[in-house]
Amino acid sequence: EKSGYKHFMLKEIFEQPRAIRDTTLGRISLETGKVFLGEMKITEEDFRRATRIHIAACGTSWHAAIVGKFMIERLARVPVEVDYASEYRYRDPIPDPNAIGLLITQSGETADTLAAQREMIAKGMKTLAICNVVGAMIAREAQGTLYTHAGPEIGVASTKAFTSQLVALFLFALHLAQTRGTLSDDESRTLVESLSLLPGKVEEILRSADSVCEQLAKIYSGARDFLFLGRGIHYPIALEGALKLKEISYIHAEGYPAGEMKHGPNALIDESLPVVVLATQDETNRDSHLRYEKTLSNIQEVTARSGKVIAVAIEGDTHITQLVDHVLYVPPASELLLPVLDIIPLQLLAYHIAVRRGCDVDQPRNLAKSVTVE
Ligand code: M6R
Numbered sequence: 157e158k159s160g161y162k163h164f165m166l167k168e169i170f171e172q173p174r175a176i177r178d179t180t181l182g183r184i185s186l187e188t189g190k191v192f193l194g195e196m197k198i199t200e201e202d203f204r205r206a207t208r209i210h211i212a213a214c215g216t217s218w219h220a221a222i223v224g225k226f227m228i229e230r231l232a233r234v235p236v237e238v239d240y241a242s243e244y245r246y247r248d249p250i251p252d253p254n255a256i257g258l259l260i261t262q263s264g265e266t267a268d269t270l271a272a273q274r275e276m277i278a279k280g281m282k283t284l285a286i287c288n289v290v291g292a293m294i295a296r297e298a299q300g301t302l303y304t305h306a307g308p309e310i311g312v313a314s315t316k317a318f319t320s321q322l323v324a325l326f327l328f329a330l331h332l333a334q335t336r337g338t339l340s341d342d343e344s345r346t347l348v349e350s351l352s353l354l355p356g357k358v359e360e361i362l363r364s365a366d367s368v369c370e371q372l373a374k375i376y377s378g379a380r381d382f383l384f385l386g387r388g389i390h391y392p393i394a395l396e397g398a399l400k401l402k403e404i405s406y407i408h409a410e411g412y413p414a415g416e417m418k419h420g421p422n423a424l425i426d427e428s429l430p431v432v433v434l435a436t437q438d439e440t441n442r443d444s445h446l447r448y449e450k451t452l453s454n455i456q457e458v459t460a461r462s463g464k465v466i467a468v469a470i471e472g473d474t475h476i477t478q479l480v481d482h483v484l485y486v487p488p489a490s491e492l493l494l495p496v497l498d499i500i501p502l503q504l505l506a507y508h509i510a511v512r513r514g515c516d517v518d519q520p521r522n523l524a525k526s527v528t529v530e
Pocket of ligand 1: 526
């Protein structure tokens, strides 16, 4: 059942090209650039009228939600609010029947996410679920469901479900943008084309990064703490990289927006602290390039204090190799899709460190695959 892999987690990491392909399948047209979400009780008119999107989710799915906020706001220009599902009710969300609720959940059974959905419905909102398990409770209560087709995920650490969620969010953002007329046909076609190229790029990373991460695990598996840094859409990936590591290796890890380092965390840096920095960029995108340049200064702040830097960068970035201790390369992609590539080496790094530390990778202590109590 593990098809020759040592753990479900590793099998599921390697299934990502297929999971991404299946989540996209039948939903895009390469000729027209159009995206189809399928039948639902949320109408095109609802999408056109939407004043804002409220997203609620937990854990890894909450990280996907933050990436989704960047995608939706960039492409469809609709304001997005992201909440931890466990917190949504406590802020007494302001009723707005023209807001759309979005729940992101692999299992579709997470108690807090279900409670947030019920709060949304009680406040008069229609809800859309991005869910991996067909027929799950949250999908049944939603007015529409966009299924991720990751297939069953057995490892407690979410991997292929996460990248499929990112792809589903990208499809949703594109569809919303097309319905609201915020994207030209050319832009749509270009984005849909880059989406179709993702599975091949993920395969490439899996081929190259696995052994590099195994080597890195030898050096860093004894670390007490880890920091993960990123800016903009890469920031939630820093959070996700840190969560993967702490969840399966029990090493304390934190994710931070790179620009926040000066406001406190810089005090933690010494020669024993490995810092993973997301330094990928889309060279064709000016904002992305500016973020990259600022990230390079953050790297220098770490190395000046003798911290060890592991960077994730775009293939061919020779400049960065001179600044950092190790580089994990990923192929180039458009800025909004880079998170799907960024996370692959971080999953492999967490996996190999946990294996070296003798941890139960698929079944970490104190955790359950689906959290059905609040
Ligand atoms: O099934 P869900 O997506 O609703 O689950 C949410 C979280 O419990 C889940 O993502 C958890 O954080 C994972 N173990 C992270 O790897």
